[in-house]
Amino acid sequence: MKTDVAYVLSVDKDVILEICSGLKDKTDKLNVVYLGSEEELSQLKCGANNLYFGELGEYIAEDYVTAIAQKIKGDDSALVFGGNNVKDRAVLAALSALLKSNLLTNVSSIEKDGEELVFSRVVYGGLAEQKTKFVSNYGLVTTSPGLFELIDLGDNDNIEKLEVAEKSAIKFIEKAEKQEKTVNLVAAERIVDVGRGLSAEEDLGLINELAAKIDAAVACSRPVAENDKWLPVSNYLGITGTTVKPELIITVGVSGQVQHMGGINKSKTIVAINKDANAPIFEHCDFGIVGDLYKIVPKLIEKL
Amino acid sequence: MDIITCCKVVRDDELIKVNDKQELIIDEVPWKISAYDLNAIEVGKKLAEKLEGKMQVLTLGSPEALNGTKIQKDILSRGPAELNMVVGEGYEQLDSISTAWYLAQAITTFENVDLVLCGVGSGDFYNQTVGTQMGTFLNWPNIDNVVEIEIDESASKAIVKRALEDSTETYEIPLPAVITVSSEIIEPSVPTMKEIMRAGRKPVNLLDLNAESLEQTTEVIEIVVPDQTDRRKEIIEGDGEEEIDQLIEFLKKELV
Numbered sequence: 001m002k003t004d005v006a007y008v009l010s011v012d013k014d015v016i017l018e019i020c021s022g023l024k025d026k027t028d029k030l031n032v033v034y035l036g037s038e039e040e041l042s043q044l045k046c047g048a049n050n051l052y053f054g055e056l057g058e059y060i061a062e063d064y065v066t067a068i069a070q071k072i073k074g075d076d077s078a079l080v081f082g083g084n085n086v087k088d089r090a091v092l093a094a095l096s097a098l099l100k101s102n103l104l105t106n107v108s109s110i111e112k113d114g115e116e117l118v119f120s121r122v123v124y125g126g127l128a129e130q131k132t133k134f135v136s137n138y139g140l141v142t143t144s145p146g147l148f149e150l151i152d153l154g155d156n157d158n159i160e161k162l163e164v165a166e167k168s169a170i171k172f173i174e175k176a177e178k179q180e181k182t183v184n185l186v187a188a189e190r191i192v193d194v195g196r197g198l199s200a201e202e203d204l205g206l207i208n209e210l211a212a213k214i215d216a217a218v219a220c221s222r223p224v225a226e227n228d229k230w231l232p233v234s235n236y237l238g239i240t241g242t243t244v245k246p247e248l249i250i251t252v253g254v255s256g257q258v259q260h261m262g263g264i265n266k267s268k269t270i271v272a273i274n275k276d277a278n279a280p281i282f283e284h285c286d287f288g289i290v291g292d293l294y295k296i297v298p299k300l301i302e303k304l
Numbered sequence: 305m306d307i308i309t310c311c312k313v314v315r316d317d318e319l320i321k322v323n324d325k326q327e328l329i330i331d332e333v334p335w336k337i338s339a340y341d342l343n344a345i346e347v348g349k350k351l352a353e354k355l356e357g358k359m360q361v362l363t364l365g366s367p368e369a370l371n372g373t374k375i376q377k378d379i380l381s382r383g384p385a386e387l388n389m390v391v392g393e394g395y396e397q398l399d400s401i402s403t404a405w406y407l408a409q410a411i412t413t414f415e416n417v418d419l420v421l422c423g424v425g426s427g428d429f430y431n432q433t434v435g436t437q438m439g440t441f442l443n444w445p446n447i448d449n450v451v452e453i454e455i456d457e458s459a460s461k462a463i464v465k466r467a468l469e470d471s472t473e474t475y476e477i478p479l480p481a482v483i484t485v486s487s488e489i490i491e492p493s494v495p496t497m498k499e500i501m502r503a504g505r506k507p508v509n510l511l512d513l514n515a516e517s518l519e520q521t522t523e524v525i526e527i528v529v530p531d532q533t534d535r536r537k538e539i540i541e542g543d544g545e546e547e548i549d550q551l552i553e554f555l556k557k558e559l560v
Contacts, residue, residue, distance in 0.1 A: 086467070092433075093433035093436035093437050094436055096401055097436070097440035100401070100519070101521040103400065103431070103437075105433060118525060122430075123430070124320055125318075128328055130527050131524070131527070131528065132522050132525060133523055134523075135521060135523045136521035138521075139521070139522070170477045171477070172473065172474075173475060174473070175471050176471060178470055190559075225488075226487055227491055229488075233467070234469065240425065248558045250555075257318065266533075270535065271554070284535055285537065286536040287538045289539075290542070291548075296543050296548055300548075303552050
């Protein structure tokens with residue numbers, strides 16, 4: 001796989017700036033595809049040879065897929081990068097089918113092995129890492145957030161507006177902002193992580209109180225978000241959810257299944273509160289207390 | 305209304321162990337229906353009930369994964385009228401683009417299809433792309449991460465809500481289409497005794513695709529188990545004053 005040409009595609013300008021930072025001086029030709037609003041364009045100083053811009057509003061991201069594929073096919077070989085958000089992933093997945101080349105999603109590290117690039121991604125619910133290389137002319141990748149450090153990139157040589165070549169059959173109707181407050185768990189230094197040991201939604205008050213006391217963000221395990229719907233889906237930790245790396249995480253009533261641990265095992269210190277002495281979390285914590293969270297948490301709020 | 309739900313049979317990741325050479329012990333691990341596909345099957349079942357249609361399951365995998373009657377019955381007890389299988393050696397290890405390629409060809413062998421459903425990602429590799437890739441190969445409209453589906457009575461279009469990171473978008477999508485559902489869309493139900501009994505009598509069809517294979521575009525170099533962080537594992541038992549004080553002491557040091 002040659003890496004002479006790279007495309008960086010996203011609906012999110014911050015994703016573009018991050019990936020372009022990571023690719024600077026590592027590719028002979030850097031092309032950027034930004035799908036978004038024209039107002040943001042001036043902030044996209046990504047040092048690209050070509051910045052292709054597809055305006056969203058009248059059109060949706062999917063409408064540009066055919067036009068983007070045509071651009072990419074103009075190069076004999078290319079690596080195509082995007083963010084691991086829902087829209088980037090879908091656009092890259094469609095491109096991957098048009099280019100008949102695989103897409104590796106949520107790539108967490110890229111290493112060079114001689115002339116080849118090796119992409120790692122987490123598999124089997126967080127248990128293992130799969131290292132993969134492309135053996136084709138085109139390769140597509142979405143990177144996990146925060147993979148690259150931001151640097152100054154400078155101006156783009158050329159900016160070109162993309163025309164829609166083939167409109168998608170799906171029609172956008174409306175957009176609703178999520179009511180819930182999103183918390184930036186990835187950047188949080190302290191997290192209180194609540195699991196199914198909590199008996200009722202109103203007991204979240206206790207968790208919030210503890211979190212406020214120690215200036216921590218609140219996160220949870222998947223069932224608490226998806227089944228109980230006590231917290232937003234964006235708050236659940238795990239390989240299929242959010243991966244965090246705080247200084248301190250206090251898990252409360254979390255059993256510690258592989259999938260969840262995959263999201264928190266980069267934490268510096270893990271504290272576990274769980275009444276089940278056999279819960280797997282006790283194999284993966286720094287300090288564990290086998291006991292009733294309803295007795296323990298109020299005392300923590302009182303004494304910390 | 306003819307619905308096909310795609311489903312993958314995977315190794316039960318909760319039961320995969322690591323040996324002392326940091327290698328995965330995977331060969332003897334039992335198979336199960338990939339967790340997120342249970343949500344997709346449930347959606348298919350509910351839509352078929354509501355619209356008086358028929359839902360079938362399509363799966364692709366190795367003989368080892370699919371040839372057992374236990375897994376076949378497990379799938380069939382969850383609502384599909386029939387189970388359709390594309391079986392090939394090592395198929396559960398295929399990359400997502402090849403998986404989508406074969407599934408798309410399998411879909412074209414059905415006489416009538418209005419809707420193809422997929423789960424958000426497979427429990428083993430979780431690449432989250434097969435639905436979109438399959439839809440693109442079929443040249444059918446497709447959309448992913450859907451949390452709500454409404455289908456009109458003539459089964460000509462669907463109105464779907466798609467969850468993004470900070471918003472929810474509504475789209476109209478003409479049928480036939482490929483819709484990938486988020487696992488938050490519905491909770492899978494537990495099969496009843498009656499459903500389990502009936503499962504054994506439902507048809508299991510082996511699809512012979514005669515498909516051209518897609519040229520391999522990725523090569524897996526290795527699967528490694530990352531080094532585990534060494535944890536202190538200071539465990540205390542009890543929730544009396546004394547134990548809680550020990551916890552508080554520990555936390556106070558961490559919170560400096």
